[in-house]
Amino acid sequence: MNDLRPPLPLLYEPIVEAALREDLGRAGDQTTDAVVPADATATARLVARRAGRVAGLSVACRAFTLLDPRVEVDRRAEDGEDVAAGAALALISGPARPILSAERVALNLLGRLCGIATATREVVAAVAGTGARVACTRKTTPGLRLLEKYAVRAGGGANHRFGLDDAVLIKDNHKRLAGGITAAVRKALAGAHGLSVEVEVETLAELDEAMSAGATAVLLDNFTTHDMRQAVARVGGQVRLEISGGVTLERLPEIASTGADAVSIGALTHSAPAVDLSFELEPAGP
Amino acid sequence: MNDLRPPLPLLYEPIVEAALREDLGRAGDQTTDAVVPADATATARLVARRAGRVAGLSVACRAFTLLDPRVEVDRRAEDGEDVAAGAALALISGPARPILSAERVALNLLGRLCGIATATREVVAAVAGTGARVACTRKTTPGLRLLEKYAVRAGGGANHRFGLDDAVLIKDNHKRLAGGITAAVRKALAGAHGLSVEVEVETLAELDEAMSAGATAVLLDNFTTHDMRQAVARVGGQVRLEISGGVTLERLPEIASTGADAVSIGALTHSAPAVDLSFELEPAGP
Amino acid sequence: MNDLRPPLPLLYEPIVEAALREDLGRAGDQTTDAVVPADATATARLVARRAGRVAGLSVACRAFTLLDPRVEVDRRAEDGEDVAAGAALALISGPARPILSAERVALNLLGRLCGIATATREVVAAVAGTGARVACTRKTTPGLRLLEKYAVRAGGGANHRFGLDDAVLIKDNHKRLAGGITAAVRKALAGAHGLSVEVEVETLAELDEAMSAGATAVLLDNFTTHDMRQAVARVGGQVRLEISGGVTLERLPEIASTGADAVSIGALTHSAPAVDLSFELEPAGP
Amino acid sequence: MNDLRPPLPLLYEPIVEAALREDLGRAGDQTTDAVVPADATATARLVARRAGRVAGLSVACRAFTLLDPRVEVDRRAEDGEDVAAGAALALISGPARPILSAERVALNLLGRLCGIATATREVVAAVAGTGARVACTRKTTPGLRLLEKYAVRAGGGANHRFGLDDAVLIKDNHKRLAGGITAAVRKALAGAHGLSVEVEVETLAELDEAMSAGATAVLLDNFTTHDMRQAVARVGGQVRLEISGGVTLERLPEIASTGADAVSIGALTHSAPAVDLSFELEPAGP
Amino acid sequence: MNDLRPPLPLLYEPIVEAALREDLGRAGDQTTDAVVPADATATARLVARRAGRVAGLSVACRAFTLLDPRVEVDRRAEDGEDVAAGAALALISGPARPILSAERVALNLLGRLCGIATATREVVAAVAGTGARVACTRKTTPGLRLLEKYAVRAGGGANHRFGLDDAVLIKDNHKRLAGGITAAVRKALAGAHGLSVEVEVETLAELDEAMSAGATAVLLDNFTTHDMRQAVARVGGQVRLEISGGVTLERLPEIASTGADAVSIGALTHSAPAVDLSFELEPAGP
């Protein structure tokens, strides 16, 4: 994963800060403020309770330093790395109060992002050797798309478009309103400034129409494996060919073996279970 | 669910609006703008593909009317209601472009909230007849806590504290830094303005100490069923007694039968799979 | 005041920054920019013109360092400390321009917070030896609740709830709409997630009803001293008992001697006069 | 007060909305949501408990309609009007929940603004017949300057500059750093784009120097009445002459009679006690 | 211009609202508030003083209705339409104060956007009949990219990428750091999720290398006309070919005749002079 590029702090810090404000509320951490001495220091071990793929470690740990810049974060793993159950991901040390007050926000972010990366890794492993890439969709958590797309990359997957504005994807509802695939593709090629124009097709006939109209990518929706192979043959590498719909872990190897360029799976971001994390703190002073 | 109270628009509209901005990006919906005529109208059916508990229908559909106030939403189900697979949840009608451009945001919100409500309902059913309530935790998605807590209520569950500022919860790390349970509880009672003071305990001895110190609620962490029963007996209804840790669907009936007041389950909010939804649009004009 | 805990910078810095923007407007400090050389340095003494209790010194002085991180603040007093008229609270040194441009914001914040702390201290002194605490209310300045509640604590007072969401307080208007005290308390106990349920009562009969219904705290509104004593006797320490309404400095010792747990006084935050401060600057260079 | 102009909604609505969010917190009004039926309606009378000058009635009542546009506000008084103790200021009717949830925010704003207007009116009355105006300063509550300056106008007073950017005011600290009054005034006249250049002077000699240097207004700081008269004579109506420092209600008539154009009083905004208000609600259905 | 699609209100309203706040400052329109009666009504004619192409009429006129929803805007021209000098673009009627207070913001926006559309139209006319499109760049005014890109479309031009995230454009500095064109293109194809990969080339040799490496578009920078023709021949329609650098109005017809797909001109957005507008108001009452 040596080319995994984390998002810019300018883009992700507002997410972490908003999460802290959401948890702290108006009055802040009543428990910690009441029971932990102001001068107490501590070191906490952030540990993965189950094996998984790491994603978002720096992002999540920014919660601690945003709350108090004196906290130090010593990362023991890197995004994109596989860790065993029980592995320490980071040591957090410094004043005890901010460490405790930021804990839940950090864990909520990290557990979710590692969960997505781990689920993605599993799916990527299932298509290994086929040349097909695994891609996520726009079915992300509102407010977290930047980070969830990144977690998919940390899991070895690829990102489809980031939003409604950076690629054209003509779906069933668009076709009906535009007056058919040909009309839709032509309007899109004329109207969208140099963006890729992908068409979701449900039959081989639709595929042919999309290709004729000039689509630059196609998405096969709910095709049989047989028809997928037909589609790959017809497209002949001219445009990107993706598959979506009804993709289960069991069917994946077969689907991927059809020669498609990518398989799109919404569940990577909307339904991956979080990775369970523990946070064990050792008092260190004063 | 006749007393289910949805959040105030003042509190949830910023979440919906931010989700729209995240999806629209700088340039807006390139596909719809390019291929759908400006004067096209349509009606879309929002359908649950699997059976589940509804939550967040008004919240999610606000995406359509925030984008264009001319869109009309005709709800066919209510939050807190159980629907069968294939049930129509709402009809969305009006100008076609905003309906299409807001679709994904609405579905992302609704799928997630219905997923949480559905998972909660299942757990609530498992404890039926025991007197124990099912509660969620602070393990929520950053930015969505308000809505996820509401979805838990729609599923029949209860909400634990909303954040770090509205209740004291003394956990293991706090105990160590405060110099033990007794010291921690006393500091909390003195320092926190009329908030409940709950202590997470790991043994019956800790339970006794928490009770003596004046805790107003206790959370049994990773107790055996046998010890849970002991704890319920010792507490004798004096304070609220909750259970957390290692709670599986299989163990739930037994756990709930111990007489505890509530069972806390973080997975309700961090790992519930989304409910799959479809959005079928019929052109209506111009 | 050794356990006085100031708010987190993450929570109070936006207030200070907004105050600076409000004062600087679009074009900034026209006077200072025009008449003070860019390289001038200075040291300013921040002095209390009358005796009082300090509150918000770090918060207020953050105005200087937010405007220019090169400014240094040397605090000569601590929040919660009593100072004599003429006492220096802090020395502010560094580049002269930001020191002058932030002066008014710092003084506006500090004068108000010290005013609240000083008024609170006076009231707290009046109940000394009675066991009753002095509490503030939600009658705070819009936008400054966090800081004003803190100033009350610096004055030796306690905070009642921070807002509408962290405790239930059933007042007269709620009773009427809910169908009486009993109905209101029962609904609140069922519907509010583990929050304290306090009832404002106007007669001993209402007190009895609130207790029977299960209220966890009561607020006696406009009781005579005689009835207060009756109420304390009836409650018998079972729930928290607070007093509000018609509380004057003269009546306070008598009220506090009734055995109530707390006396609530809105005027602490809505009508405390500001402490007068001076800001004397000595040029230091260049 | 027929030319009293309230601030634009675009400018004051963010203040009201922020105040609502501050009070509602994350989870909203737990009491009202739990105990008041969703379909209850009511009418509330907003009443002044003591006589005073009205200010901010529309601004404060915007809290109700921001929370729910179905609430109707029937104003029974106007800003700038004097009302007797017990006077109804407005009737608020509609759905009961938002009326109750916005009550405290509306009262906090209104009580403060009426308090400032009432204090100003009293001071204005004390200078009646002298030709001197009463002006406020920048000693306002952080975040509320727009509204507090308006309340002063509602009380019959005038506003001094709104902030650091719309007028030059050379104070003692500026003089020292600029190298004297003459240097400061000349720099200000050259550097500030057509703004008035006022100088705070402490002696008649300083007054002369300020006049010679070209100041367009002067502020006499802590002058004796005798020296004020001298100053008025020397200035001879050429520039605006204001008085500040040590202005008590007792001294006011004498000060105003010196012939000064205005008297500046910071206490109008930083220390005016709030006007006490009551909010009595009659259930109206369903 | 029948397919010109204006931006969504959700995306452009924040720009208009921020512009109003910038002009109104803290205290609002002092002139209008002081001299125009509160009940005055008026109708204003918004007129183009010189011939030009209209862009942003609805966007700019939103300033009036954002300030006061009672103002009515009667558009007399459409975006994308050419108007003669002296043409009325809109009639604005309603309460006089908000009409006057929003005038400058509306005119500032409209003058700039019409200026860009008019400049674009002129350039588009110069390439008429050649098949080449005119495109803008990222050299837009900070904060106004959405609107300026729209104005270019209203002028008949096309938009290049909206920002750094929706297309890859490998420029000279990237080549050097990536180790050459081939390395850069390959990394981009592998790393960027389905985006077009355009390369800016300075020689025909670079063009060849970019094509071999798999670029999906090329941008010829500062080519002679002779070399442009060579480039068009070599590319043979396989990828999009754009021209930039040294493009003057005089050279345009010749450049466009080379067969390139598009000509990129930064000056359309960074240096187009504003269209002069007048705003004549007729009092209408009361």
Next chain:
Amino acid sequence: MNDLRPPLPLLYEPIVEAALREDLGRAGDQTTDAVVPADATATARLVARRAGRVAGLSVACRAFTLLDPRVEVDRRAEDGEDVAAGAALALISGPARPILSAERVALNLLGRLCGIATATREVVAAVAGTGARVACTRKTTPGLRLLEKYAVRAGGGANHRFGLDDAVLIKDNHKRLAGGITAAVRKALAGAHGLSVEVEVETLAELDEAMSAGATAVLLDNFTTHDMRQAVARVGGQVRLEISGGVTLERLPEIASTGADAVSIGALTHSAPAVDLSFELEPAGP
């Protein structure tokens, strides 16, 4: 330009940060992230391609350090300085990625501000020796007024009012609605708190009326040179006299020679062409 004062970072940093977010979009700089190694370092020369006056160098270069505080900016010119074509304005060195990702934002800001300063300088030169100042207007780019007003000062010009709230300017539309010049001026003097009251006049008769009514400044709109001289004579230095309307570079010397105090030119901010800049980067490592 030794007294040119740049805006406070607190006021301009939000503009730079918003510009970065606008360019980076959701996903950041796809080109740089994909093709530039994470550990690459570089030094870039920021060069003016044509001669001009510098303005906004620190402001624009803040884009680099906001994106990554490790970037170092070595300024080689100062705001208010004239530079020759080809002059290096700054060297930017450090990690290559943020340098490239912030380049366009920095250049867009700097090119525009230098363009305004350069245009202003040219106009200022044309009035040299006349005693007249050159002033800008409120015809600025929405969102950039602070910086554009500063660029005018860097060009040697003066700023007229910053917005609607810091000076009264009675224009033609105000006169009609107020019932004439005299009424308007009197209302303004009474209603606006110590602000200058300027009147735009179109005839000498209007000038006389404005003077009689007490205006503190006058703006001659579209006067002939002959009438300007008459106006200057009548005003006799009593109030500030400005000229606007139909001011071309050719007419300027004559206009300025009339003895007016200032000439207002809107085109300085709304139509100045940007200064062309180049950004040449040398790889430096790793």
